[in-house]
Amino acid sequence: MRTVSIALASILFLAGTAIAQPKGGDKAPPAGGGGGKVKVYDFSGDTIEGDLVKPEGSTVDARDFAKHSSLITIRKDFIREIIKSAEDL
Helix, strand or coil: CHHHHHHHHHHHHHHHHHHCCCCCCCCCCCCCCCCCCCCCCCCCCCCCCCCCCCCCCCCCCCCCCCCCCCCCCCCCCHHHHHHHHHHHC
């Protein structure tokens, strides 16, 4: 019963918003508020002057990684340690 009442309430809510929409002949004005007029801006007389700014100094290449030795070492006495731990049981 609760799900039916929730479904009915949502349908009524959606139907109420559909009724509030303007009809086809009563179109809303454009979002710009210009009334549909076309505005043209001419920037041909404006000159822009400036300098190209570049960083000073040398560039650093971060792609070169340091060469390190492996942190994994192969243990030669591993079998002896397994036998020793089995003897302790």
